[in-house]
Amino acid sequence: MSDQPAILLTNPIHPDARALLSPHARLVLAPDTAPDTLKRLAAQAEGIIVRAMLPPDIFENAPRLRGVVRHGVGLDMIPVEAATARRIPVANVPGSNTTAVVEYALSAILTLRRRVARMDDLMRREGWAVARPLADDTQEIEGSTCGIIGLGAIGSQLARKAQALGLRVLGVTPHPDTLPEGVEAASLEDLLARADIVVLCCPLTEATRGMIDARAIARMRPGALLINVARGPIVDAQALGDALRAGCLGGAALDVHAVQPLALDHPLRDCPNLLLTPHVAGITATSMRNMSMGAAEQMLAILRGERPRHLVNPAIHG
Ligand SMILES: NC(=O)C1=CN([C@@H]2O[C@H](COP(=O)(O)OP(=O)(O)OC[C@H]3O[C@@H](n4cnc5c(N)ncnc54)[C@H](O)[C@@H]3O)[C@@H](O)[C@H]2O)C=CC1
Numbered sequence: 001m002s003d004q005p006a007i008l009l010t011n012p013i014h015p016d017a018r019a020l021l022s023p024h025a026r027l028v029l030a031p032d033t034a035p036d037t038l039k040r041l042a043a044q045a046e047g048i049i050v051r052a053m054l055p056p057d058i059f060e061n062a063p064r065l066r067g068v069v070r071h072g073v074g075l076d077m078i079p080v081e082a083a084t085a086r087r088i089p090v091a092n093v094p095g096s097n098t099t100a101v102v103e104y105a106l107s108a109i110l111t112l113r114r115r116v117a118r119m120d121d122l123m124r125r126e127g128w129a130v131a132r133p134l135a136d137d138t139q140e141i142e143g144s145t146c147g148i149i150g151l152g153a154i155g156s157q158l159a160r161k162a163q164a165l166g167l168r169v170l171g172v173t174p175h176p177d178t179l180p181e182g183v184e185a186a187s188l189e190d191l192l193a194r195a196d197i198v199v200l201c202c203p204l205t206e207a208t209r210g211m212i213d214a215r216a217i218a219r220m221r222p223g224a225l226l227i228n229v230a231r232g233p234i235v236d237a238q239a240l241g242d243a244l245r246a247g248c249l250g251g252a253a254l255d256v257h258a259v260q261p262l263a264l265d266h267p268l269r270d271c272p273n274l275l276l277t278p279h280v281a282g283i284t285a286t287s288m289r290n291m292s293m294g295a296a297e298q299m300l301a302i303l304r305g306e307r308p309r310h311l312v313n314p315a316i317h318g
């Protein structure tokens with residue numbers, strides 16, 4: 001075994017970031033992301049680059065750990081308070097995948113509104129004449145109202161691009177004093193009742209867990225779309241499935257799921273008007289490199305004993 005510090009990668013990272021880290025560290029790719037596997041490997045690691053849910057007690061037996069870096073943005077995958085209590089620095093890479101997520105959200109909205117996926121499927125299975133009439137009652141997005149919940153990096157870029165496409169934008173935010181230009185502040189109830197398209201762009205917190213439950217879905221306009229690019233547990237997936245099957249909503253796109261990977265026999269798999277993707281809204285060739293390089297650079301700073309650029313728990317220095 002080499003003297004180099006071991007960096008645990010919960011999942012693969014971009015080859016350029018591997019090349020940046022390799023002269024300074026031994027990279028250990030987890031064979032799977034089961035809690036016991038991650039805990040066993042964390043016991044030897046000096047750093048962890050995180051792309052999977054870390055178990056809440058992972059730091060209890062991680063005596064060599066000098067820092068944890070999120071590959072991307074969402075910190076719900078790291079027990080940050082437990083890290084802070086042990087003075088372990090935690091960093092993330094804000095902005096690294098913003099454009100990727102925004103473009104995914106726009107593509108999901110357009111795909112659902114124009115029924116592209118449904119027509120593609122029908123045209124292959126049943127042919128031209130069966131698929132073509134579906135277009136007759138599809139809707140353009142220009143002139144519709146888009147409700148965005150969470151106006152951080154993703155939500156505010158989406159607001160700007162949605163406005164450029166002719167959408168009116170409502171926003172739910174804890175900071176109504178710093179709304180992006182042209183966005184009208186709304187309460188959650190008001191937004192759900194007025195938006196034709198609802199997009200979730202907020203983090204998973206105790207306040208947002210279960211926020212889009214059966215009651216919230218019932219408030220949405222008939223035919224409205226729900227796009228979840230945030231985190232699975234924000235939406236009650238069963239209530240959403242029921243609303244789609246009953247034809248109350250026009251459609252939904254779920255990139256993120258309460259339990260990942262989504263089980264092969266999950267009832268949502270045969271739900272109508274639903275786009276399902278495997279947590280990839282934030283991944284493109286460009287953003288993948290951004291996330292990996294941003295994580296690798298900060299991990300190197302930690303190994304050098306420096307403060308990482310995007311430290312999220314500055315209390316460790318207090
Ligand atoms: N599907 C995917 O691949 C990806 C998903 N995400 C998710 O999207 C989330 C947002 O990402 P960014 O915009 O980059 O983060 P950000 O930190 O820039 O923005 C989050 C915004 O949500 C707001 N917020 C917090 N609690 C809220 C609440 N209860 N109601 C409304 N707004 C609230 C915050 O004030 C902040 O402005 C991440 O936390 C992550 O969970 C992020 C990147 C990729």
Ligand SMILES: O=C(O)C(=O)COP(=O)(O)O
Pocket residue numbers: 050051052071072073074075097282283291
């Ligand atoms: O940035 C985030 O929060 C994401 O969900 C995307 O990051 P990942 O692909 O999980 O490394």
